[in-house]
Amino acid sequence: xxxxxxxxxxxxxxxGNPGPGGYGVVLEIDGTITEFAGREEQTTNQRMELMxxxxxxxxxxxxxxxxxxxxxxxxxxxxREGWLKNWQRNGWRNSKGAPVANQDLWxxxxxxxxxxxxxxxxxxxxxxxxxxxxxxxxxxxxxxxQLPDVxxxxxxxxxxxxxxxxxxxxxxxxxxxxxxxKTISVAKNPHEVVVSPDGKWAYVTCSGDDLVLAIDNxxxxxxxxxxxxxxxxxxxxxxxxDGQRLLLASTYSNKFFIFCVPSLEIKHIFTSGQELVxxxxxxxxxxYAYIANIKSNTLTHFDLEKEEIISHIPVxxxxxxxxxxxxxxxxxxxxxxxDLYVLAAADQRLVQTLKLGNRPIRVAISPDGRxxxxxxxxxxxxxxxxxxxxxxxxRIRVGVWPGGIxxxxxxxFAYVANNKTNDISVIDVATLKEVDRIDVGxxxxxxxxxxx
Numbered sequence: 001x002x003x004x005x006x007x008x009x010x011x012x013x014x015x016g017n018p019g020p021g022g023y024g025v026v027l028e029i030d031g032t033i034t035e036f037a038g039r040e041e042q043t044t045n046q047r048m049e050l051m052x053x054x055x056x057x058x059x060x061x062x063x064x065x066x067x068x069x070x071x072x073x074x075x076x077x078x079x080r081e082g083w084l085k086n087w088q089r090n091g092w093r094n095s096k097g098a099p100v101a102n103q104d105l106w107x108x109x110x111x112x113x114x115x116x117x118x119x120x121x122x123x124x125x126x127x128x129x130x131x132x133x134x135x136x137x138x139x140x141x142x143x144x145x146q147l148p149d150v151x152x153x154x155x156x157x158x159x160x161x162x163x164x165x166x167x168x169x170x171x172x173x174x175x176x177x178x179x180x181x182k183t184i185s186v187a188k189n190p191h192e193v194v195v196s197p198d199g200k201w202a203y204v205t206c207s208g209d210d211l212v213l214a215i216d217n218x219x220x221x222x223x224x225x226x227x228x229x230x231x232x233x234x235x236x237x238x239x240x241x242d243g244q245r246l247l248l249a250s251t252y253s254n255k256f257f258i259f260c261v262p263s264l265e266i267k268h269i270f271t272s273g274q275e276l277v278x279x280x281x282x283x284x285x286x287x288y289a290y291i292a293n294i295k296s297n298t299l300t301h302f303d304l305e306k307e308e309i310i311s312h313i314p315v316x317x318x319x320x321x322x323x324x325x326x327x328x329x330x331x332x333x334x335x336x337x338x339d340l341y342v343l344a345a346a347d348q349r350l351v352q353t354l355k356l357g358n359r360p361i362r363v364a365i366s367p368d369g370r371x372x373x374x375x376x377x378x379x380x381x382x383x384x385x386x387x388x389x390x391x392x393x394x395r396i397r398v399g400v401w402p403g404g405i406x407x408x409x410x411x412x413f414a415y416v417a418n419n420k421t422n423d424i425s426v427i428d429v430a431t432l433k434e435v436d437r438i439d440v441g442x443x444x445x446x447x448x449x450x451x452x
Contacts, residue, residue, distance in 0.1 A: 007410060008056040008068040009123070011135035012048025015143050021045065023052035024138025026131045027059060034059070035134070039142040048139065049075050050105040057112040065117045071125030071132055079120040084110065124326030124369050127284035128241050130197060130409050130451075158408060159217075160415055161202050161448045162424065163190040164441025170204060171440055172220060173424065175408070175415075175449075178438045182220050187211045192236055192279075192404075192446040196243040199452035201262050203246055205234040212248065214262055217452050226264040230255055236279035240286055240304075249277045249291055256280065256291055256300075258307070272300050274312060281322045281330070290330055292319040299332055301348060313348050315341050321363040323372065325387055331372050333360035340374055340383070342390055352390040356383045364405035364414070366429060373414055373427075375402035382416055382425075384432055394432050398425040404447035417444040 007028040014021040021043035025036040036055050040048070049072035060066050070076055078084050087093070087100045094100050123132050141147070159181075160173040170190055172182040188208025195202050195217070202215040210231050214224040232252035239246050245267065246259040254277050258267040275295035282289050282304075291300040298312040299319060316334025319341075323331045328345025333356075340360060342352040357376025360383065364373050372385035375398075382402060384394040399418025402425070407414045415438075416425040422444060426436040 005065045005067050005119075006060050008060070008066055009129075009131040009135050010049070010052035010056050010068065010070050011125075011132065011139050012045060012050070012052045012072070013136065013139040013143060014043060014045040014048055017045050018042055020143050021048040022139040022142025023048045023055065024135035024142065025052050025056045025059070026134055026138075027056060029060070035138060037138040037142045037147055039145065039147065046072075046074055047102055047105060050102055050109065052135070052139070054105065054108055054112065057109070057116060057118070060116060062115040065119075067119045067121060069121045069123045069129075069132065071123050073122065076120050076122040078106070079113075079118075121368060123367065124284065127326040127367075127369075128197070129367050133197075133241070158449065158451050160406060160424065160438075161193050161195065161446075161450065162417060162440045162444045163193055163204060163404075163446035164422075164444050165189050165191065165419075166443035167441045168206075168208075169441050170202075170215065171444075173438060173440065175413070178426070178436060180438075180440060183441070184215065184220060184222065186213060186222065187225075190446065191234075193448045194237040194239045194246070195448045195450040196239060196261070197241055198243060199450040201243075202448065202450070203237055203239065203261065203264075204446070205237060205248065207233045207235060207251070210234060212259075212264060214264055217450065223262070224264050226259075228257075228266070230269060231257070235277075236292070238280040238282045238289065240282065245304075247280045247282070247289055249280050251276055251278050251294075253277075254293075256302075268307060270302075270309065272309065272312075274298055274300060278320055279322050281324050283324045283328055284326045285328075288324075290322050290324065292322045292332065294318050294320055294335075297334075299330070299343075299348075311348075313343070315343075316353075320361045321374065323363040323365045325365050325372070326369040331363045331365070331374075331385075333363050333374055335359045335361050335377075338376075340372075340385065354383075354385065354390070354392055356392065357381050357395060362403055362405050364407060366407055366414070367409060367411040370411075371429070373405050373407075373416075375405055375416055377401050377403065377419075382427070396425075396427065396432065396434055398434060399423055399437070403445045406447045406449040408449055409451065415447060415449065417447045419443050419445055 187206035274293035316337040318336030321333035330343040357379035359378040399421035401419035
């Protein structure tokens with residue numbers, strides 16, 4: 001693993017702008033998580049974003065290395081694009097000659113940054129990043145006057161859940177020690193897995209026995225088994241950020257289900273009219289879901305708010321992998337055309353087609369939205385897509401038949417399940433290199449990361 005750094009997440013909020021405001025901070029230092037929150041009676045959203053960053057740096061040692069994540073373009077661009085240097089050079093006046101807003105806070109940040117090595121990272125707001133969402137919650141609680149005490153606790157342990165299709169097991173893998181810590185026997189052909197946002201529950205499709213399982217990640221035991229007459233080869237899964245709705249694609253019945261979780265009670269069953277309904281992805285704002293239909297060569301566009309199908313979008317041949325970027329654009333891996341479609345957020349029109357390796361089957365977007373990783377099953381490699389330029393920038397050789405992909409919440413590492421070499425490739429996202437392999441079970445495919 002790379003050298004330990006202090007990880008900071010910050011967010012600010014304001015009711016009225018100007019009006020009552022609050023900020024939230026989450027720090028990880030030497031494996032311990034500490035949270036801070038504060039409020040001001042009359043302020044602005046921008047001042048709260050800056051205050052959050054100030055509080056974060058004030059609570060890190062001088063000389064430390066800090067990776068600070070914020071969803072504020074105002075804060076991040078000021079450092080990355082040289083705004084601060086220009087403002088100082090111009091006597092704290094902006095390009096229009098007007099005094100720079102919040103000069104007092106910028107000067108405080110400059111003082112703090114000068115005594116530390118700070119890496120400023122933009123994170124997509126309200127896109128499901130657990131620490132960004134926690135900072136937002138702390139800030140909004142502070143606005144309401146619900147100031148929590150400073151909370152310090154050990155860092156939650158990071159694990160992978162790995163589904164081994166040919167030995168019917170689910171494995172827990174400790175990502176720090178790179179070893180399996182628990183193996184659970186499940187039903188036939190465990191295929192896909194998602195984890196609830198709080199890390200408590202894992203939901204697994206066992207395609208060979210037409211079952212959905214709920215696994216308690218605290219006890220590491222199966223809590224519930226669900227079957228249904230219209231559940232034929234259950235496959236792709238997605239879960240909403242509130243952890244209350246589970247979407248599932250049933251491949252051979254050509255239907256998709258919406259469950260209430262953790263009870264696994266059916267909320268709705270939809271007949272899509274498409275063939276081989278396979279994988280599901282959610283937009284970051286959770287307004288829409290997208291379902292890949294392998295045989296129909298379409299992508300179902302589903303309105304989650306109205307709970308109705310909007311359209312079936314023609315894509316390439318054999319669409320399987322699908323992921324939604326934080327900006328709303330949709331990435332579809334067409335396994336029979338060996339390419340990746342990029343669809344526009346506004347109207348789902350095709351804006352880019354990228355030729356990849358042989359038989360691309362899975363797509364995953366890094367938490368910061370910088371990269372899309374695509375596993376090419378037949379060529380045994382991983383395509384790395386620069387999302388801002390919408391082009392492939394590298395291919396990484398991994399194991400035989402790579403499939404499922406999972407990122408850590410911080411986005412520092414990605415993991416790829418290699419179906420035929422029975423191992424997991426560990427990818428250092430900073431260097432875009434495979435740095436290790438972890439031995440698991442027979443034919444690993446579905447994979448998910450969680451902290452608990």
